[in-house]
Structure formats: structure tokens, C-alpha cells
Amino acid sequence: MVEHKKEFTIGIILAISFFTVLFIIYSPVFPGKKNGLEYADMLFNRIAKGSTYYIPDIMKKNEKFVGKGIDVSITVKGAEEAEKVSRLYLKAGADVTVEGNKIKIAGDLGTILKSALADSDAMFKNKGNEVSERYGYDEKEATYYWWLSLKAIDKALKKQKKFAEASFISDVVKKAVEPGYNFYGIEGESAREHAGILTFSLVFYVIYTLWWGYAIYFLFEGFGLRMVKAKEKKEV
Numbered sequence: 001m002v003e004h005k006k007e008f009t010i011g012i013i014l015a016i017s018f019f020t021v022l023f024i025i026y027s028p029v030f031p032g033k034k035n036g037l038e039y040a041d042m043l044f045n046r047i048a049k050g051s052t053y054y055i056p057d058i059m060k061k062n063e064k065f066v067g068k069g070i071d072v073s074i075t076v077k078g079a080e081e082a083e084k085v086s087r088l089y090l091k092a093g094a095d096v097t098v099e100g101n102k103i104k105i106a107g108d109l110g111t112i113l114k115s116a117l118a119d120s121d122a123m124f125k126n127k128g129n130e131v132s133e134r135y136g137y138d139e140k141e142a143t144y145y146w147w148l149s150l151k152a153i154d155k156a157l158k159k160q161k162k163f164a165e166a167s168f169i170s171d172v173v174k175k176a177v178e179p180g181y182n183f184y185g186i187e188g189e190s191a192r193e194h195a196g197i198l199t200f201s202l203v204f205y206v207i208y209t210l211w212w213g214y215a216i217y218f219l220f221e222g223f224g225l226r227m228v229k230a231k232e233k234k235e236v
Helices: 005-025 036-050 055-065 079-091 109-124 128-135 139-159 163-182 191-222
Strands: 069-075 095-099 102-108
Touching: 005 036, 005 191, 036 191, 055 109, 055 163, 069 109, 069 139, 079 095, 079 102, 079 109, 079 128, 079 139, 102 109, 102 139, 109 128, 109 139, 109 163, 128 139, 139 163
Parallel strands: none
Antiparallel strands: 069 102, 095 102
């Protein structure tokens, strides 16, 4: 079946070396006894965190919303969830009324968001104990409830045609609450500090992709399978 032994041998060598490297990538031989994918994921998360700290800028923009009142009602899944959400807004100085799974919130939007931003900043800086002590339950759970309730308030304000307030709440969620939650427990690092490994990762990805492609190519060549240009049909 093998028509071209040289090409077939090259293909076999490339295929075996490809899977050898793949085995190493999936082995826990990288720092922290992680495999290659886990290590790369950790590294890129740290770099991503180092370039997504927008909270100070959002805090400055929030100043113009201090003194702007809101009066909204939101609905959550159950009474326990409603009670935990209510703690966030009571601590933020809002007037809160809970009836079952419905929460009525009235207060100063800027002051409320100051609390949400302070909690998000603490989470982003891995100071979750400050958040859990403030509300008496898990810090990630509290941050999740900020996300959940602010998304609901965003919708409620849009129905009231308070689009500027709703748009800013959306920014707070995307640029403060979500990064605080997603990057909690991760140490942020600068991409500049890891320029070498980032360059290596990109180059390796390109080479490794071509590696497998050439392995298949030479194996097919060895079996005598080649792609040739089809002959042009001549009209009679």
C-alpha cells in the first residue's frame, strides 16, 4: 500500500512527534503541577485581569448619579434570595420592602452603586472577606446578587424610560461587577511581563497546527494519494 517510503516515513515521524507533544501538553508537568491547558488558562486569566481594571473610572462617572433617585420593583426566585438581595440595598442606604419574592427598592442611585462598586473593587483585589463580613454570607454569592438585582433594575428603569440611568447600570455590571466576580482569586499580571511566553504561545500554536497538517500530507503522499489539478474539458 505504501508507494513512496520516504514521504510515508516523514509523515509517520511527524505524526508520532505530534502526539508525543500532545501527551506532554496534557501531562501535569507545568508549574503548579498543572497540565499545559490549565497553565495556559491560568496565565491568560492573570493577564486578562491585569488589563481589565476599569472600576476607578466607573467610580468617577458614578458621581453624576449621586442625588438621582430610583423607585423600582424587581422579582427574584424565592423568599430566601429576596432576603439576601435586600441586605445589599439596606446596607447601601436604600428603602427596601420585601414581599415574598418581590423587592421594592427606593433610594439614591449613585449611593447604591457606590456600594456595588466598592464590593466589586474588593472582589477584584481578592479581598472577599470584606464583602462577606458586610452582608453575613459568601462573598461570591453577594456579588452574584448584585449582578442579578442590577440587571433587573436596568430593565425596570428602561420601562420607566430612564435610559441614561439604565445604560450606566449596564456599564457597572459589565465593567465592575462581572470582572470582580470572574477574576476573584486570580492575581493580575501585565502582558508586558510575559511578552516572551505570549510570543512563544502564538508561534507554537501556528507551528503545531501546521505540524499535524504536514503529517497528514506526507502520509497521504506515502500512500500515493495526491491532489492534482483537474484536466480542462475541451468542447467538441
